[in-house]
Amino acid sequence: xxxxxxxxxxxxxxIIPKNIVxxxxxxxxxxxxxxxxxxxxxxxxxxxxxxxxxxxxGVDDEILxxxxxxxxWDEEEWTW
Numbered sequence: 236x237x238x239x240x241x242x243x244x245x246x247x248x249x250i251i252p253k254n255i256v257x258x259x260x261x262x263x264x265x266x267x268x269x270x271x272x273x274x275x276x277x278x279x280x281x282x283x284x285x286x287x288x289x290x291x292x293g294v295d296d297e298i299l300x301x302x303x304x305x306x307x308w309d310e311e312e313w314t315w
Contacts, residue, residue, distance in 0.1 A: 238252075259278060260278050265279055
């Protein structure tokens with residue numbers, strides 16, 4: 236499919252037909268990437284790769300902030 240590049244203020248843009256937006260599952264925000272002189276447009280997935288970014292193999296989970304607030308509530312049984 237061919238489309239025309241349109242001037243939008245100081246920028247340029249293209250109109251993506253509705254059927255392509257639906258097929259690609261695009262929402263309000265997309266990711267743009269240039270690879271080998273080609274523009275790649277992909278749906279934004281804010282959680283993509285988040286687990287790998289925070290978890291490293293071989294690193295044990297550890298408490299980073301100790302509970303500094305100790306009080307009698309912790310030792311007494313709560314009643315409602």
